[in-house]
Amino acid sequence: MKILVCIKQVPDMESKFKIDGPGQWYDTTDLAWRMNEYDEYAVEQSILIKEELGNSDITVLCIGPRRVQETMKKALAMGCDRGVHVEDDSVHQRDPLEISSIIAEFAKGEQFDLIFTGLQSQDRGSGQVGLFVAEILELPSVSTIISFTCEGKEIEVKRELEGGMKAVVRLQAPVLLTCQLGLNKPRYPTLPNIMKAKRKELSVIDVEQLRKVEPICATKSLFVPEKKNSGLILEGEVSELANELIKHLKEKTSFLA
Amino acid sequence: MKLLLVAEYRAGTLLNSYKELIDFSSKLQGDTVMFLVGAENDVPQYDGTLYLADVANFKEYDPQVHKQLLLEVIEKEQPDMVVMVHSSYGWDLAPRIAFALKAAQVSEVIDIVDSTFVVPVCNSKLRRTIEVNSEKCVVTLQAGAFGMETESQGMPVITKIQANSTSSIEFVGYEEAEQGGVDLGKANVIVSGGRGIGKPENIGLIIKLATALGGEYGASRPVVDAEWADHNRQVGTTGQTVSPKLYIACGISGAIQHLAGMKKSEFIVAINTDKDAPITEVADISVIADLKQFLPVLTEKIVSL
Ligand SMILES: Cc1cc2nc3c(=O)[nH]c(=O)nc-3n(C[C@H](O)[C@H](O)[C@H](O)COP(=O)(O)OP(=O)(O)OC[C@H]3O[C@@H](n4cnc5c(N)ncnc54)[C@H](O)[C@@H]3O)c2cc1C
Ligand SMILES: Nc1ncnc2c1ncn2[C@@H]1O[C@H](COP(=O)(O)O)[C@@H](O)[C@H]1O
Numbered sequence: 318m319k320i321l322v323c324i325k326q327v328p329d330m331e332s333k334f335k336i337d338g339p340g341q342w343y344d345t346t347d348l349a350w351r352m353n354e355y356d357e358y359a360v361e362q363s364i365l366i367k368e369e370l371g372n373s374d375i376t377v378l379c380i381g382p383r384r385v386q387e388t389m390k391k392a393l394a395m396g397c398d399r400g401v402h403v404e405d406d407s408v409h410q411r412d413p414l415e416i417s418s419i420i421a422e423f424a425k426g427e428q429f430d431l432i433f434t435g436l437q438s439q440d441r442g443s444g445q446v447g448l449f450v451a452e453i454l455e456l457p458s459v460s461t462i463i464s465f466t467c468e469g470k471e472i473e474v475k476r477e478l479e480g481g482m483k484a485v486v487r488l489q490a491p492v493l494l495t496c497q498l499g500l501n502k503p504r505y506p507t508l509p510n511i512m513k514a515k516r517k518e519l520s521v522i523d524v525e526q527l528r529k530v531e532p533i534c535a536t537k538s539l540f541v542p543e544k545k546n547s548g549l550i551l552e553g554e555v556s557e558l559a560n561e562l563i564k565h566l567k568e569k570t571s572f573l574a
Numbered sequence: 575m576k577l578l579l580v581a582e583y584r585a586g587t588l589l590n591s592y593k594e595l596i597d598f599s600s601k602l603q604g605d606t607v608m609f610l611v612g613a614e615n616d617v618p619q620y621d622g623t624l625y626l627a628d629v630a631n632f633k634e635y636d637p638q639v640h641k642q643l644l645l646e647v648i649e650k651e652q653p654d655m656v657v658m659v660h661s662s663y664g665w666d667l668a669p670r671i672a673f674a675l676k677a678a679q680v681s682e683v684i685d686i687v688d689s690t691f692v693v694p695v696c697n698s699k700l701r702r703t704i705e706v707n708s709e710k711c712v713v714t715l716q717a718g719a720f721g722m723e724t725e726s727q728g729m730p731v732i733t734k735i736q737a738n739s740t741s742s743i744e745f746v747g748y749e750e751a752e753q754g755g756v757d758l759g760k761a762n763v764i765v766s767g768g769r770g771i772g773k774p775e776n777i778g779l780i781i782k783l784a785t786a787l788g789g790e791y792g793a794s795r796p797v798v799d800a801e802w803a804d805h806n807r808q809v810g811t812t813g814q815t816v817s818p819k820l821y822i823a824c825g826i827s828g829a830i831q832h833l834a835g836m837k838k839s840e841f842i843v844a845i846n847t848d849k850d851a852p853i854t855e856v857a858d859i860s861v862i863a864d865l866k867q868f869l870p871v872l873t874e875k876i877v878s879l
Binding site for chain 1: 662673
């Protein structure tokens with residue numbers, strides 16, 4: 318199988334976010350960066366397929382500034398074969414269709430049997446890029462998969478629906494699939510594999526070579542929402558915190574009374 | 575402005591969420607028509623035109639077939655905006671429609687301010703306003719962001735629709751959620767653990783507090799995905815929906831899909847190291863502490879009351 322996995326680098330969601338100067342994105346200094354959680358499942362799934370079928374080749378692709386190569390190296394250390402870094406300092410200003418068309422432009426001549434993306438990105442969370450890529454390339458696609466099996470080109474996936482229900486869907490490669498949390502158990506790269514990954518091919522393409530469409534929507538502003546909740550915030554030393562919480566629970570609930 | 579509202583039908587039933595679409599459209603004061611792949615004996619309370627494709631012929635969700643049907647209606651009605659709920663149906667169908675229309679898509683809309691859409695960013699810690707520059711647009715609404723309260727009433731005028739129903743995808747059938755285990759819906763107290771518990775052994779801290787309070791323990795999704803707790807403990811859109819008298823969220827950030835499962839609880843306590851975590855927005859009390867240190871002390875004190 319020839320496989321493409323698209324990953325995005327996102328900030329750690331526990332970060333304290335600040336708004337940048339122009340007020341259209343978050344300030345990217347002092348943030349810890351990681352692989353979008355959903356994409357870890359996409360990477361793992363492609364590696365599982367390679368381990369099962371052998372004779373496969375996995376390309377991991379990421380659009381972003383130079384720093385995304387750190388995240389790409391993790392994917393290579395997990396087991397992807399080669400990396401394609403589409404270098405783009407303005408990726409955060411592009412709309413989902415632009416990002417998708419960049420990916421599709423790269424993929425169109427490559428004859429991938431399988432393309433994996435995450436269901437959504439944790440920072441922007443549009444959940445659009447994967448399915449747009451499929452529509453551009455005219456590939457059948459299924460979103461939100463939590464199970465994958467294949468026999469030759471015959472693929473069976475389960476799509477997760479609300480309440481834990483699943484839809485069983487069959488289709489034939491080439492396909493694009495978007496991965497939901499819980500699809501598998503993403504591995505941690507081992508030290509020898511981290512070393513090996515340093516020698517793997519990581520090519521860099523300038524985004525202008527792949528950019529073919531203009532944006533049709535744009536961020537006007539980014540802001541920190543006002544706190545609306547009037548709930549109590551308790552801070553301090555744990556023993557006192559426990560006493561205080563117990564006091565409040567006694568007063569305000571029927572418990573511990 | 576003309577809006578096309580896309581109602582949803584799943585596993586043999588019309589979903590209530592069409593009311594959120596109606597609420598949204600009434601906020602925009604737009605003209606509406608509605609689309610549904612469903613059954614004639616189970617239609618929305620809605621006093622407008624309903625374009626209905628019979629589910630007996632066109633089947634439950636196949637993206638390629640539903641896309642063709644919806645595009646038929648769009649062709650006829652030329653709406654300015656196509657509106658869906660950001661559900662497993664909406665987030666899958668919306669990009670396909672947007673692409674076919676060369677229209678911008680805006681996902682998970684929670685509000686409209688000065689004709690820009692407001693959406694959450696970074697696990698709801700930030701908000702973004704988006705301006706659309708295409709003629710038409712497709713939007714999905716965050717589940718629960720728009721109310722069910724707008725009085726929807728009346729009987730729709732039904733127009734039956736047809737389309738080419740070939741597809742390269744085969745929908746084989748549904749698999750029900752795992753049954754059995756605990757019914758968290760019955761518990762008065764639920765103490766839930768999230769990824770902040772750090773390692774599987776620490777689920778013990780959650781269980782001990784739950785036991786001390788005479789309640790059940792629950793979990794957020796990553797804890798279940800990592801198999802630190804069973805699926806029947808999961809609270810949220812893809813787990814159980816609960817509304818106990820007391821809900822204690824330990825090391826849970828408060829993602830929208832988790833909140834959807836517990837925000838109707840009577841009294842909510844959050845225990846988290848991050849003062850800005852979205853869970854603090856719904857909590858009656860937020861204790862800013864490391865749960866590994868705080869929980870043993872709290873449990874100890876409760877046991878010896
Ligand atoms: C379609 C869909 C359906 C989903 N369904 C569900 C669902 O049903 N239920 C669900 O829960 N999620 C669901 N999710 C996942 C959801 O989006 C979040 O990813 C998930 O809820 C995050 O879980 P968490 O809060 O435990 O982890 P995180 O978001 O990683 O948060 C961990 C929290 O722990 C805190 N913390 C860390 N260390 C400590 C410490 N030592 N002491 C105290 N606090 C600490 C951190 O500050 C952080 O706030 C769904 C997602 C999608 C896309
Ligand atoms: N900059 C990017 N580079 C590579 N893949 C991306 C990028 N942005 C989004 N994706 C892929 O598209 C998925 C959905 O992203 P989004 O539409 O932003 O929610 C992600 O999980 C990634 O797999």
